[in-house]
């Protein structure tokens with residue numbers, strides 16, 4: 001139990017769960033001078049994001065990008081031979097990235113003198129936790145404040161066989177135990193498309209099945225279109241409005257039955273199935289029924305703008321409190337909760353929480369979308385800058401991108417930004433700053449962007465709004 005033995009009981013603050021929400025909260029609390037206990041089953045902080053989410057998936061996507069780039073280099077007069085995949089080395093590299101990052105977080109935790117208990121916590125009441133350590137010890141710990149940061153888990157589909165070496169969830173898929181000849185991805189959300197892209201680059205024939213009429217349901221169709229077009233060339237099949245009606249695991253394969261208007265071959269045999277149909281909050285089994293904390297019918301913990309639950313001593317943050325289930329949202333909520341506990345006047349009121357899909361091309365957006373503007377009947381103008389007109393995009397052989405600004409017609413404030421193209425995930429940060437700082441289209445237009453870069457597409461999209469883009473001739477519509 002380590003430093004926990006030297007702990008005052010009650011502890012001023014206990015953080016339950018050490019994902020990007022929990023560890024960011026614990027670290028800030030320690031920086032503000034609070035004595036903190038951090039409880040999590042893993043040996044080091046990191047949570048889903050570092051151990052089985054954002055970081056390992058991005059390490060593998062980097063491998064996929066290298067393979068794709070080497071293939072495309074033939075267009076530029078450089079021919080590489082077919083890549084030889086050393087799966088063991090690839091896995092080791094991914095694991096090295098994870099252990100470097102989580103080990104670093106462990107050091108940061110220790111240098112801040114945070115008490116770490118490796119185990120699981122359950123609420124006995126609004127002031128007491130029972131903690132069972134991974135070594136089997138049980139102890140109760142009082143607290144003045146607690147932050148629930150227990151994250152989320154993959155949803156499993158009713159009627160599906162349990163997860164196995166053939167029926168994978170995202171955690172199993174990240175293990176890349178083998179490269180299946182045929183992989184069926186159930187769910188065309190960001191996790192399915194990211195992991196599907198990894199396997200396709202490694203040589204699997206990937207088919208994606210999505211219940212809704214488009215990939216990345218809910219995402220701006222202007223941004224999804226270029227990605228869907230590219231994935232059509234890389235995946236063996238993309239079946240929209242399609243349901244997996246039955247799954248039967250066999251010794252060496254999986255038999256699936258598909259249903260949908262576009263399904264020409266309802267019965268298929270594949271080597272593995274990846275189920276990526278969403279995530280559910282980890283709010284059960286925490287003993288929250290012993291407190292006044294409220295949980296909605298989807299399992300999310302109810303919180304106010306300071307992330308305080310209905311129980312004044314208990315706060316909750318991250319995936320367990322709601323969408324968007326993203327690491328950076330969790331971290332910012334964690335920091336807000338800690339500031340509230342420290343007595344600062346704060347609220348979590350973000351105008352822009354960016355979202356990024358790390359496929360090729362990447363898709364990224366923040367703030368108001370075009371569809372939301374329509375729904376809310378807001379008077380906006382949508383300025384689009386196609387990357388075909390960007391010098392930098394052409395030097396990369398990637399004229400297929402798009403930058404899009406949603407601009408308030410009256411105030412000319414930038415309300416939302418959408419991007420699709422390589423590097424969109426990095427570029428969206430400028431959009432976040434613009435939206436959060438209430439920048440006007442003029443601010444973006446007059447800020448000199450370096451040439452030749454993809455960032456110029458944001459400046460030129462603002463120029464498009466005024467009908468004055470250097471590289472797109474499109475008079476302003478009044």
Ligand SMILES: Cc1cc2nc3c(=O)[nH]c(=O)nc-3n(C[C@H](O)[C@H](O)[C@H](O)COP(=O)(O)OP(=O)(O)OC[C@H]3O[C@@H](n4cnc5c(N)ncnc54)[C@H](O)[C@@H]3O)c2cc1C
Pocket residue numbers: 016017018019020021022039040041042046047048049050052053054055057119120121122149150151152170191282286317318319320325326327328329330358
């Ligand atoms: C494959 C994949 C890729 C992803 N890619 C991205 C991405 O690119 N960008 C992004 O922003 N997000 C991504 N996400 C989502 C991201 O991982 C989550 O939004 C983020 O981890 C949520 O952080 P959190 O702190 O709320 O909880 P989590 O990271 O889920 O951490 C919760 C922690 O609490 C622990 N815990 C649970 N119950 C208890 C208990 N009773 N006692 C003690 N500890 C407990 C868990 O073991 C876990 O360590 C991805 C997710 C997956 C699965």
